[in-house]
Amino acid sequence: MHVPDGFINAPVSAATAVVAAGAIAVSLRGARRELGSERAAPLAGLVAAFVFAVQMLNFPVAGGTSGHLLGGALAAILVGPYTGVLCVSVVLLMQAILFADGGLTALGVNITCMAIVTTVVAYVLFRGLVKVLPRTRRSVTAASFVAALVSVPASAIAFTLIYAIGGTADVSIGRVATAMVGVHLLIGLGEAVITALTVGAVLAVRPDLVYGARGLEQRLKLRVNGELVDAPDTGPVPVPAAARSRRTVWIAGLMTSLVLAGFVSFYASADPDGLERVAADHGIAERAEEHAAADSPLADYGVKDVEGARLSGGLAGVIGVGLTVVAGTGVFWVVRRRRSGETSDAAPPVNKPSDPDTDTAPPANKHAGADTDV
Amino acid sequence: MGSGHVHRLYRHAHSPVHALPPHTKLAAVLAFVVVVVSTPREAMWAFGAYAVLLGLVAYAARVPAGFLLGRLLIEVPFVAFAVLMPFVAEGERVEVLGLSLSVNGLWGAWNVLAKGTLGVAASVLLAATTELRELLLGLQRLRLPPLLVQIASFMIRYGDVITDEMRRMRIARESRGFEARGLRHWGVLAKSAGALFIRSYERGERVHLAMLSRGYAGSMPVIDEVTVSRAQWSYALALPSAALVVCVLGWVL
Incomplete structure (x- = not known):
């Protein structure tokens, strides 16, 4: 659903436009790295065309209704987060200019919610899960399911936050939050199923094309005198250990904060608060339809009034972490850019002592090499 | 055009x-x-x-x-x-x-x-x-980054091609007696989406090679300066x- 003009006031629209422009500038550089500087334009363009087309692919639900893919999580997993942000942003830009779908002044809001938040949340979750789960294709599919499932309500929460700051209508935040998150949990469920199935389908045919599954390929084994030995490594030289250890620390910290923000706050907000009360005393009328539309899945996710408020609290924490990570990474990246001008390729000695994981499997090296020269 | x-x-x-x-x-x-x-x-x-x-x-x-x-x-x-x-x-x-x-x-x-x-x-x-x-x-003259404009123009140029490809896949599915009626058929549709992604990506690679062979070096020539x-x-x-x-x-x- 695209936000039209006049829904968010002018200053906040301008602020989100600045956020969107910054994120796109970062993604333009990132996409050059993900795809190769020359290949970036045609490949990202074709992937954007794919996202545009796949949004028209209707998935019938039941009784004549159907849904379609939003594509943020899918793009992030298939082609990488930077290219994903770019592709979805370009699709939104063209929809606003060509098809008048979504307002021109609301473009910043639309890009922030639908391109940046979905893609970043989905990719961070996906990466974390792939790190934790066993290194198989099935876990890639499972990780993309979870990533897509969370990314859609995350986008709804981001919209609610923007609305809370600069909304022009006088509807209480609690109502907007419950309605948005409730509906988008359902949409997210569909998105998750479709994304996981699609990623699985691509993995089965061209696993090398799935950006999120890089580093999962098995080492080539040779049978020498009846014994299996590793084939001599002909791939690129492994990156220095410093990069890897920093990466491990980074992932661990991220997972910890996500767990804290998402699950601990879930229990912390168990006491009834304002949001919960609002949800309780208004929610009957609008939610009745939702309950009718959804049979079993809703029960699992507990989008009853109380649970919805708690879950949204937890999700809001996750989003907060996501946004902080984005901001922090941006600063870190700028600083590193600066510094790398002076010390071109010497690994910082500070990280040397902390590399106890030198025995990580070689594919991880390859993967880290593809990913850590951020 | x-x-x-x-x-x-x-x-x-x-x-x-x-x-x-x-x-x-x-x-x-x-x-x-x-x-x-x-x-x-x-x-x-x-x-x-x-x-x-x-x-x-x-x-x-x-x-x-x-x-x-x-x-x-x-x-x-x-x-x-x-x-x-x-x-x-x-x-x-x-x-x-x-x-x-x-x-x-x-x-x-x-x-x-x-x-x-x-x-x-x-x-x-x-x-x-x-x-x-x-x-x-x-958009380019309004100082949008050239790479973004290029991505947008590729998206526009191939949007119809990819949509047509999707339509042909639908016709192929239907001519084999498939009709998507509910959740049980999502697997087939998702496989189509996956195939569409692979085709789009590979088409992008071919387009890039074709452009290289015509002298592309990272930027599109501007032929009509207004x-x-x-x-x-x-x-x-x-x-x-x-x-x-x-x-x-x-x-x-």
Whole structure:
């Protein structure tokens, strides 16, 4: 659903436009790295065309209704987060200019919610899960399911936050939050199923094309005198250990904060608060339809009034972490850019002592090499 | 460009608005929408004035009213939302035809409806009078990053190709007796989406190679450099300037 003009006031629209422009500038550089500087334009363009087309692919639900893919999580997993942000942003830009779908002044809001938040949340979750789960294709599919499932309500929460700051209508935040998150949990469920199935389908045919599954390929084994030995490594030289250890620390910290923000706050907000009360005393009328539309899945996710408020609290924490990570990474990246001008390729000695994981499997090296020269 | 590269919102004609350089039109529409959004919602007459201004532009561009009104239908989902707003908003209530409505909600609904409709109408006018290729050139001249413009132009150029590919896959599915009726068929559709992704990506690789063999080195050549006269700028910016006057009056009065 695209936000039209006049829904968010002018200053906040301008602020989100600045956020969107910054994120796109970062993604333009990132996409050059993900795809190769020359290949970036045609490949990202074709992937954007794919996202545009796949949004028209209707998935019938039941009784004549159907849904379609939003594509943020899918793009992030298939082609990488930077290219994903770019592709979805370009699709939104063209929809606003060509098809008048979504307002021109609301473009910043639309890009922030639908391109940046979905893609970043989905990719961070996906990466974390792939790190934790066993290194198989099935876990890639499972990780993309979870990533897509969370990314859609995350986008709804981001919209609610923007609305809370600069909304022009006088509807209480609690109502907007419950309605948005409730509906988008359902949409997210569909998105998750479709994304996981699609990623699985691509993995089965061209696993090398799935950006999120890089580093999962098995080492080539040779049978020498009846014994299996590793084939001599002909791939690129492994990156220095410093990069890897920093990466491990980074992932661990991220997972910890996500767990804290998402699950601990879930229990912390168990006491009834304002949001919960609002949800309780208004929610009957609008939610009745939702309950009718959804049979079993809703029960699992507990989008009853109380649970919805708690879950949204937890999700809001996750989003907060996501946004902080984005901001922090941006600063870190700028600083590193600066510094790398002076010390071109010497690994910082500070990280040397902390590399106890030198025995990580070689594919991880390859993967880290593809990913850590951020 | 040839007739094959015209998008479905474009309406071919020869009018002063069609003849304007694309980036002046883009700048004008953007400025106009910004002005509309920053108008106070209490100044109802101002929105009427904006509508009249857009009507004048549509008349100058020879865009029929029926065409314009038909394109406004894209807004319908938000109209539904706006209709709900008076019922759920906070604040003091008034009785209208036996219904208890929130005053703030009514204002909010009016705000979203008026500004949203004007924004959509302005975008529709822009799209109706500017060709695709021109729009992209206009974006480039407005200093959008070249890579972004290239991605957008590839998306536009191959959007129809990929959509057609998807259509052919649907026809292939249906000619084999497949009909998607419910959740059980999502697997097949998702496999189609996966295949579509692989085909798109591989097409991108082939396109890149074809471009390399024609001397592509990271940037597209600009073959039609347009110089814009001051008269054209002032003609294009007449719309947002008039809107700005209305907006200032709306704040003052």
